[in-house]
Amino acid sequence: MTKSANLGFPRIGAHRELKKALEAYWKGASDKAALLSTAAELRARHWAVQRAAGIDIIPSNDFSLYDHMLDTAQALGAIPPRFAAIADPLDQYFAMARGTADAPAMEMTKWFDTNYHYLVPEFHAGQRFRLSTSKAIDEFREALRLGISTRPVLVGPVTFLTLGKPKDDGLEPLSLLDAVLPVYAELLAALKAEGAEWVQIDEPILALDLSDAQRQALRHAYTALATPGAPRVMLATYFEGLLDNTELAVALPVAGLHIDLVRAPQQLAPVLKALSLDKTLSIGVIDGRNIWRADLDARLEFVARAWDSVGPDRLEIAPSCSLLHSPVDLDGETLLDPELKSWLAFARQKLEEVVTLTTAMQRGKTAAKPAFEASAAAVASHRASPRIHRAEVKSRSASVAPSDHERGLPFSQRRNLQRARFNLPAYPTTTIGSFPQTAEVREHRAAFKRGDIDAATYDAFLRAETEKAVRIQEHLDIDVLVHGEFERNDMVEYFGEQLDGFAFTRNGWVQSYGSRCVKPPVIYGDISRPTPMTVAWSAYAASLTDRPMKGMLTGPVTILQWSFVRVDQPRSETCRQIALAIRDEVVDLEKAGIGIIQIDEPALREGLPLRRGDWEAYLRWAVDCFRLSAAGVADDTQIHTHMCYAEFNDIMPAIAEMDADVISIETSRSDMELISAFRDFRYPNEIGPGVWDIHSPRVPSRADMESLLRKASEAIPPDQLWVNPDCGLKTRGWPEVEAALAHLVETAKSLRHR
Numbered sequence: 178m179t180k181s182a183n184l185g186f187p188r189i190g191a192h193r194e195l196k197k198a199l200e201a202y203w204k205g206a207s208d209k210a211a212l213l214s215t216a217a218e219l220r221a222r223h224w225a226v227q228r229a230a231g232i233d234i235i236p237s238n239d240f241s242l243y244d245h246m247l248d249t250a251q252a253l254g255a256i257p258p259r260f261a262a263i264a265d266p267l268d269q270y271f272a273m274a275r276g277t278a279d280a281p282a283m284e285m286t287k288w289f290d291t292n293y294h295y296l297v298p299e300f301h302a303g304q305r306f307r308l309s310t311s312k313a314i315d316e317f318r319e320a321l322r323l324g325i326s327t328r329p330v331l332v333g334p335v336t337f338l339t340l341g342k343p344k345d346d347g348l349e350p351l352s353l354l355d356a357v358l359p360v361y362a363e364l365l366a367a368l369k370a371e372g373a374e375w376v377q378i379d380e381p382i383l384a385l386d387l388s389d390a391q392r393q394a395l396r397h398a399y400t401a402l403a404t405p406g407a408p409r410v411m412l413a414t415y416f417e418g419l420l421d422n423t424e425l426a427v428a429l430p431v432a433g434l435h436i437d438l439v440r441a442p443q444q445l446a447p448v449l450k451a452l453s454l455d456k457t458l459s460i461g462v463i464d465g466r467n468i469w470r471a472d473l474d475a476r477l478e479f480v481a482r483a484w485d486s487v488g489p490d491r492l493e494i495a496p497s498c499s500l501l502h503s504p505v506d507l508d509g510e511t512l513l514d515p516e517l518k519s520w521l522a523f524a525r526q527k528l529e530e531v532v533t534l535t536t537a538m539q540r541g542k543t544a545a546k547p548a549f550e551a552s553a554a555a556v557a558s559h560r561a562s563p564r565i566h567r568a569e570v571k572s573r574s575a576s577v578a579p580s581d582h583e584r585g586l587p588f589s590q591r592r593n594l595q596r597a598r599f600n601l602p603a604y605p606t607t608t609i610g611s612f613p614q615t616a617e618v619r620e621h622r623a624a625f626k627r628g629d630i631d632a633a634t635y636d637a638f639l640r641a642e643t644e645k646a647v648r649i650q651e652h653l654d655i656d657v658l659v660h661g662e663f664e665r666n667d668m669v670e671y672f673g674e675q676l677d678g679f680a681f682t683r684n685g686w687v688q689s690y691g692s693r694c695v696k697p698p699v700i701y702g703d704i705s706r707p708t709p710m711t712v713a714w715s716a717y718a719a720s721l722t723d724r725p726m727k728g729m730l731t732g733p734v735t736i737l738q739w740s741f742v743r744v745d746q747p748r749s750e751t752c753r754q755i756a757l758a759i760r761d762e763v764v765d766l767e768k769a770g771i772g773i774i775q776i777d778e779p780a781l782r783e784g785l786p787l788r789r790g791d792w793e794a795y796l797r798w799a800v801d802c803f804r805l806s807a808a809g810v811a812d813d814t815q816i817h818t819h820m821c822y823a824e825f826n827d828i829m830p831a832i833a834e835m836d837a838d839v840i841s842i843e844t845s846r847s848d849m850e851l852i853s854a855f856r857d858f859r860y861p862n863e864i865g866p867g868v869w870d871i872h873s874p875r876v877p878s879r880a881d882m883e884s885l886l887r888k889a890s891e892a893i894p895p896d897q898l899w900v901n902p903d904c905g906l907k908t909r910g911w912p913e914v915e916a917a918l919a920h921l922v923e924t925a926k927s928l929r930h931r
C-alpha cells in the first residue's frame with residue numbers, strides 16, 4: 178500500500194530548546210547530562226509528532242547537536258588532525274564546530290542553495306576511516322524503545338566526499354571512496370542487525386552537474402554497498418531535478434529513489450519511464466523549502482500520475498526534502514492575520530498534507546474530505562485576496578529603464594572623487610556592520626515587544642548602545658565607522674518588518690548553523706517602502722563623530738533569498754520590487770549626508786541555481802537588482818557590498834559586474850584561498866578580504882592577520898585593499914571584539930608604515 182514518508186524533521190525545537198540547551202552548555206551554565214537530556218526529549222517529541230500526524234515512515238539520525246555533515250565526519254572517523262587528541266567525543270565534536278584556543282574551527286559553508294551551513298570535511302592523502310560513533314544506531318534503538326521503527330538517514334559517501342576539501346596538494350577526495358565504503362557497509366549491517374529494514378541515504382549531488390568521475394563513484398559505491406545482508410536503501414535526491422543523471426540514478430542497485438517534484442515537477446515523466454519495476458519511488462510533492470500551504474487538489478492529480486505508473490505498492494508520498502528548512506509548527510503563530518495564516522503550512526502541517534494525500538490515494542478523496550476542503554478554501558481566498566496586488570508597485574517595476582542600473586561615471590573616475598572626498602589612509606579599516614547583540618540588547622528588545630518597557634525607554638537604550646559603539650571604534654582608531662545595528666533583530670527580518678508586502682512570524686525559526694537560527698519573513702504581496710527604514714539611526718550615529726559613518730542596508734537578492742518568497746510570480750520580479758525599495762532608502766541616506774553606504778549581498782551566491790545551465794539567467798537579474806538598488810546616488814558616494822560563507826570563485830565576473838566601489842568578503846576560514854580568484858580575474862574595484870573568522874570565539878593574533886594580509890597583497894595591488902573582519906560581529910562578545918579589532922588596526926597601521 179502507498180505510504181507516507183518523511184525525510185527529516187527540524188531539530189532545533191518549536192521554542193528553540195536545542196539552541197538554548199547548547200548555549201547554556203557552552204557557557205558552562207549547564208552540564209553534559211542536561212544537554213543530552215534536552216536532545217533526547219526533542220527527538221522523542223519529534224517522533225511522536227510525526228506518528229500523531231500519521232506518517233508511516235519516520236526518519237531517525239536526522240537529529241544533530243550541531244550539523245549532520247559534522248556528525249557524518251565524526252562517525253566515519255574523519256577527524257582533522259588538529260582535533261585528534263581530544264579524547265572526549267563531545268568535546269571533540271564541539272571543538273571541530275567552534276574551534277579552540279589553538280585549533281581553528283572547521284570551515285563552514287552553505288548547504289546547496291539553502292541558508293543552512295554545514296561544516297566542511299577535511300581530507301588527507303592516505304586517510305583511513307573507521308566507524309567511530311554509534312549515533313545512527315543509538316538513535317534507531319532509542320526510537321524503537323518508544324515503539325517506533327524508523328528509517329535511519331545517512332549522508333551518502335559520494336556527497337560526503339564531494340562536499341569535503343582536500344588538505345593535501347593533488348588529493349582527489351573521491352580517491353578515498355574505497356577507504357570509506359567499508360565503514361558505510363559496517364554501519365549499514367549494524368543498522369540491519371538492529372532491525373532497520375530500510376535506510377535513507379541522501380545523495381543530493383545527484384541533482385547537480387556531475388563529472389564522469391562522480392558518476393563512476395556513485396555506480397561503484399552503490400554496487401559495493403548492495404550486499405545481501407544490507408538493509409534496503411532509499412536513495413534521496415532533492416533541491417533540483419535528476420535531468421541528465423536520470424539514467425544513472427535509476428540504474429543504481431538500490432531499492433528506492435526519492436525525487437523532488439516541487440523544484441522539478443517535469444522530472445516525473447522521465448523518471449517514471451526509466452524506473453524499473455522492482456524499485457520504490459518516493460515522490461516529494463510537498464514543498465520542504467517554503468511555507469505555502471499546498472493546493473491539495475492539484476497535488477493529488479500529480480500523485481495519481483505516479484500511482485497510475487508504479488502502482489500502490491511501490492509508492493511513497495513525502496515532502497520534497499528534509500523539513501530542516503521549515504519552521505516547526507504554524508499553531509504557534511497566534512498573532513498572525515487569520516487569512517494569511519490560512520495560506521501557510523509549517524513542518525507539522527506539511528506532514529499532515531503528506532498524510533492527506535496518502536489517505537486519498539489509499540481510500541479515496543472522501544476519506545480526507547475536510548482537509549481537501551480547507552485546502553481549496555485557502556487556494557480560493559489567496560486567488561481573490563486584494564492584499565497581494567498593488568498596481569503602482571507593478572507599474573514602477575515595469576518601467577525600470579536600463580539606465581537605472583548605471584552609476585554616472587565608471588569606477589576608475591568615481592574612485593578619484595571618493596578619494597578626494599574621504600581622504601582615507603592606505604589599507605583603510607572598517608567593520609561589516611553589526612556589533613555584539615548582547616543578552617542585554619536582546620532582553621531590551623524582548624521587553625519592548627512584550628510591552629514591559631515603552632518606546633522611549635527602548636530608544637534611549639539603543640542610542641546609548643550606539644554611542645558606546647561609536648566611541649569604542651574611535652578609540653580603536655578605525656577609519657570608517659558603523660552604527661552597530663543594535664536596533665535590528667536580524668538583517669533581513671528587520672527590513673521585512675518595515676516593508677509592505679511582507680508578514681513576519683512569532684516563532685517561525687529555522688536553523689542557520691549550530692545554535693543560530695533565523696526567522697525568515699514571508700513575502701506575500703507586492704513590495705513597497707512606506708517610510709525610510711534606517712535613516713534616523715544612521716544620521717544619529719553620524720552626528721556623534723567626525724569620521725565617516727557607513728550606512729548599512731541589506732541588498733535585494735539577500736532579502737529575497739532569506740525570506741519565504743511568494744510563488745505566484747517569478748523571483749526576479751519580486752527581487753526587482755525589493756531593489757526599488759532599497760534604492761529609495763539608499764537615496765534617502767545620501768540626502769541625510771551619509772557618504773558611504775553598504776548594501777550587503779551575502780546570499781547572492783547562495784541563490785545561484787544548482788545547474789550551470791541556469792546560472793546566466795539568474796546572475797543577470799540578480800546583478801541587475803543589486804545595481805538598481807545602488808545606482809541612484811552621486812559618483813562621490815561610495816557604495817560597499819559584503820559577501821560571506823560561500824564559494825565565490827566561480828562567480829567572480831558577476832561580482833565585478835555589481836560594480837560596488839568596495840567589497841568586503843569572507844576569506845579567513847579558507848586561509849585566503851579565495852584571493853587567488855581575485856588575482857586570476859583581476860578584480861577591478863576595492864576589496865577587503867576578511868582577516869578574522871568571526872564565527873569562531875577564537876581571537877586571531879596580529880601575526881595571523883598579517884600573514885593573511887600578506888597573502889592578499891600578493892594577489893591584489895595594495896592600493897585596492899581594505900582591512901576588515903569576515904562578517905558582522907553580532908554573535909561575538911565585546912571583549913573578543915575589542916581585542917581582535919585592536920589587532921586588526923595595529924596590523925593595518927604596520928602595513929602602512931612599510
Ligand SMILES: Nc1nc2c(c(=O)[nH]1)N[C@@H](CNc1ccc(C(=O)N[C@@H](CCC(=O)N[C@@H](CCC(=O)N[C@@H](CCC(=O)O)C(=O)O)C(=O)O)C(=O)O)cc1)CN2
Binds near residue numbers: 665689696822
Ligand atoms: N537571516 C540571516 N541569515 C544569515 C545571517 C543573518 O545574519 N541573517 N548570517 C549568516 C550566518 N547565519 C546566522 C544566522 C543567525 C544568526 C543569529 O545570530 N541569530 C540569532 C537570532 C536573531 C534574532 O532574530 N534575534 C531576535 C530574537 C532574539 C531572542 O532570541 N530573544 C529571546 C528573548 C531575549 C532574551 O532574553 O535573550 C526570545 O525570543 O526568546 C532579536 O534580537 O530580537 C540567534 O540565533 O540567536 C547569526 C548568523 C548567513 N545567514
Ligand SMILES: [Zn+2]
Binds near residue numbers: 609779819820905
Ligand atoms: Zn557576512
